[in-house]
Amino acid sequence: MDTLNEPQEKDQECCHDHRKSHHSEKTKKNLTTRLNRIEGQIRGIKGLIEKDTYCDDVITQIAATTAALNGVAKLLLEAHMKSCILERVQDGDHEALDELLITIQKLMKK
Template sequence: MNSESLNSMGEIDSCCSSEGERKSHHSDNVKNNLVTRLNRVEGQIRGIKGLIEKDTYCDDVITQIAATQSALNSVARILLEGHLKSCVLERIQEGDTEVLDEVLVTFQKLMKK
């Protein structure tokens, strides 16, 4: 089964579940956006490591950690939005309301801070 929806960037994303295998299918632009953001996070992590190795003032390191967490949360928000607008919507339309429990568990994981 395949469902398509318009994402926040005005592009079509789709999610599908075929033969028990669940996969997301993001447009190339969305994938590139996510990979770019994750590359930036990876660089921030390396930068934090370098700050610690240089004995940088703790408050400055903590500020960089907060910025990195925010960037990673941004990736999660983009993924969650696409998931809700495609995969979850499709499953609800098919009568599969168990997906709501799955989404609630996902929200709990994201809010465990």
């Protein structure tokens, strides 16, 4: 698993300045690789349905894909908390905490 404590590139700004993230290239590559794998899983699920695969087997694949997608969300949330939220709070923007709580609530609705 990729560590999110990597030094930030100097030419990039915090996400709250222009509402952009500032992930390292290594982190972006990790996330993209995971998403490409998930995209393949989705295509596989579609194929299973087209082939009339037993429902329980399809559901198992859906559960695995959901877990993989949740893994991506957890990595992004961790990076967001350690960079964007931390920097905003240090700058005195305590509304960032309310934004974070809303984001966590969205993730927990599942």
